[in-house]
Amino acid sequence: MKKMIRFKSMLVLALASVFSLSCDDDSEDDNLVAKNDAINIVETAQGQDALSSLVAALSKADEKDDIDLIGILSGEGPFTVFAPTNEAFTSLLEALDGFDSLDDFDTDEERDILATILSYHVVSGIAAESSDLSDGQTITTVQGEDVTVMLGDDVKIKDKQGEDVDAAKVVIPDVGASNGIVHVIDKVLLPQAIIDALNGGEMENELGTLVDVVVATEALSVLEAAVIKAGLAETLSSDGPFTVLAPTDDAFVALLGVLGDDYNSLDDFDEEAEIALLKDILLYHVIAGAEVKEADLAEGPVPTAFTDNSIEIIASGDTFVIGDASDVNANITGTDIMASNGVAHTIDKVLLPQSAIDFVTALNMKTIVELAVATDDLSLLVEALIQADAGLVETLGGAGPFTVFAPTNHAFVALLELLGDDYHSLADFDTDEEKALLVKVLTYHVVAGTKALSTDLSDGQMIETFQGENVGISINDGMVHIDDATEDNATVVLPDVEGSNGVVHVINKVLLPQEVLDILNPPTPNIVQLAQSVDDLSLLVEALIQADAGLVDVLSGEGPFTVFAPTNKAFADLLDALGDDYHSLADFDTQAEKDLLATVLTYHVVSGAAVESSTLTNHQEIVTFQGESLFAIVHGHDIDIRDKTDTDANVIGPDQMASNGIVHLIDKVLLPQEVLDALNPPSH
Incomplete structure (x- = not known):
């Protein structure tokens, strides 16, 4: 296939995508990249996973003999750099024909293109912090063309694409380096020179027939x-x-x-x-x-x-x-x-x-079962009808009429993946209970007594299935969707496949009734129930009870909470450190000791937020229910939690989800200053 350096047909729409990397402007801890004035801009980018594509793009452009972007950006400066995320580069590549990765910029001409784009992200001679920017301000880049600053709820940088294309959002501002400032943005900026070329200029190959x-x-x-x-x-x-x-x-x-x-x-x-x-x-x-x-x-x-x-x-x-x-x-x-x-x-x-x-x-019409058997993409539906072992093949081969919403093979594969490791194929529905479950699913796709073509369906219509529950009909932009008891509807990808005993509408999802959802998805445990179900948190549960401060009731409440949960070994290590008076948690038996234990435990709880590990940033301050703060120490994929001692706790089991929050298992009991002072009163 030809490699054509031009946008795909939906140029403007493709490059207008906004990615999920974002920050909360009201938080002190938004910065995903720690400021480090000891390293230059290139070293700063090299140290961040989210900017690996930018680093790769600089290296790829520099493969041309007369280009040295890395050398320039490692120099004295100062520079202001608008640094696109990995997702931003992915969006650009998806919008270009013949470019699946940055490695595809493999000619000198293409490296020049890449260098032009990258230099449009650099301002020389100034290290401009976000507070230095003003609404409507135009800034001349190293490439020679201007970008425009747009201030509102967010700081945005507008390139030369049309007004109907979203500006790039600054998702991480003011990342300091020894030779300037980096602002991380969620979109690759394009100068007019590149846009003109991509839309039919000098870089586009001659059109073929x-x-x-x-x-x-x-x-x-x-x-x-x-x-x-x-x-x-x-x-x-x-x-x-x-x-x-x-x-x-x-x-x-x-x-x-x-x-x-x-x-x-x-x-x-x-x-x-x-x-x-x-x-x-x-x-x-x-x-x-x-x-x-x-x-x-x-x-x-x-x-x-x-x-x-x-x-x-x-x-x-x-x-x-x-x-x-x-x-x-x-x-x-x-x-x-x-x-x-x-x-x-x-x-x-x-x-x-x-x-x-x-x-x-004129082709010989087949029964619904024969239609399914004859359609490769419905082979798993046929397999499911047979596996259910409930006479459904014979039923749907009968006189009818029936309307069948028939899931594709991909839809059944998606269902098996959703069900987990116990279900690698439909053959794993091998017990009487599992076959009965499969029957409930399949009969939820069948409407008996009617042959309903797509023209007979109307928006908002409710149809009772053979299983007993209703499916809903939604029609948007001419597409028919089937609503089940889940939050995701199915789309009719092939309507009105008529058979001798009814009609089949091929859909892209296996429909699930509420009866099946209730069997597959028992209620999610709350934080206390989650801890009770994990053997390695039994001492935490014991501590919550021993503290006798209502913490079990609190952590069973509405939340949301974030709990850093010490393992049994972490509690054992704490008891060892406390000395001979504390052989078990039962030794916290006076009111003062119970209060001390409650202070320790509440130092592990964040109230009002369920904080996932992926949102924690390096040196982020975390205010606990006890009142003192913890700090997240992020090393790549490893996360430590820093308390008031000299030893950090390591998060060894992140993101255990509960109905009222989230639990992160840690390998150490965290101690606030209040407890350290109580255990080691200052000498006078």
Whole structure:
């Protein structure tokens, strides 16, 4: 495939993505990168996992003999650098054809491009902190073009993309270095020079024909084979102009699924009449004599290259869908893919003229079970019907009528992954209880006594299933969704597969009724129940009870709480350190000792927040329920908790989730200054 240094069809949308790396402006502990004036900007970036792509980009650009960005940014400065995160570089790469990683910038021309982009993130001669920036301020970069500062709830940096593209957000401001300041941003900035080049300038390869476009696009490999098989390659390579509505590979797979066992691939179109039909179908996707770009689309019928057959352009929200002779419209998934002899738009469905509809209808209709057996992507549904061992195969092979929402193989694989290590395949439903559970799931996909086509379904409709509970119908932008008892609905990816005894709607998710959810997901334990269920926290539970200060009730309450939970060994080590008077927690038996134990325990509790380990930052202060602070010490993936002693505790079991908070197992009992003073009163 050609490597084309240009944006994909949705250029602006792809680069406008905003990633989840963010910070809370109201917290003192937002900075994920510790300030270190002893190291320069390059060393600062090299020390941060979140900036590894930036470091790699600098190195890749420097592979060109006359480029030395690392040397420059390691110099005296001062510099201000807007440093994109790894996710920001990922977004840029996804928006470029032929660039899966930074290693693909492997020519001098491409390294120049990369250097141009990177130098647009650098301001020379000043170390500008966020407090030095003002709203509307323009700053000239080393690349020569300006960026614009936008101040509001966040500090944002606007590049040369249009007003409809989000500015880059400063997610970590004011990271000090010995030769300047780094502000971490969530988007790669683009100067006008790069945008002009990417949108058809000097760096874009010469446009090929529409056939070249199809050949160069992985998602159109089946269309490529179909064009060759139907003998249309020469036609679509001619002067044109043409507009091609290009079905993706998934669209062809869906069509083959409808056609049944006799049509597993394009190779099965081997008779003269079948090849003629394929040619007619393909011509039905071509508008001859016109280059219709996205901006030119308008409602109404449009004649196609298949004589006397028109498609219908239909408004749908802010866009358009394509109507054919069937009841299902095609969605436009990619627009304005330019070629030397026209333009292509990708669509998610093979458009069918009436002759193709008649051909499909003429195929021998099968029962719902036969349809499922004949469809490769429903093989796990068939396996599940057999494994349930409840006569469902015979039932769905009967007179009906039935409406079946049929999950794909991928949907069943996703369900098995959700269920965990005990369920690697449907064969693992091997006990009577598990088979009964499988029956509940499968019958929740069946509506008995009716053949409901997609045109019979309405938004907000509730339908009772054979299992007994209802499924809901949601219709958005022409797509039908099936709502079950979970928070994620299923999408009908192939509607109205008619059989002799009903209709099948293929869906992308296994539906789950509330009855099954209640069996699979017993209530999540609270923090106290979680501790009680972990053998290595038995002494913590004993300590909570021994303190006799209502801590069991508190930590069973609504929360949220964060608890740093010492292991049994941590408590044993504490008892050893306390000396001969404390052989067990039962030795905390006076009121003063119980109060001391309560003070120790509340020093392990953060109230009002469930703090995940991934949100902890180096030297972050953590105020405890006891009143004194702890500090998080972050070393890569290792996290220590620093108390008032000389020894940090190591987090050995992070992120144990409870219904009212989160527990992190630690290997040491934390001690506040209050307890140290009580245990070792100062001498006078």
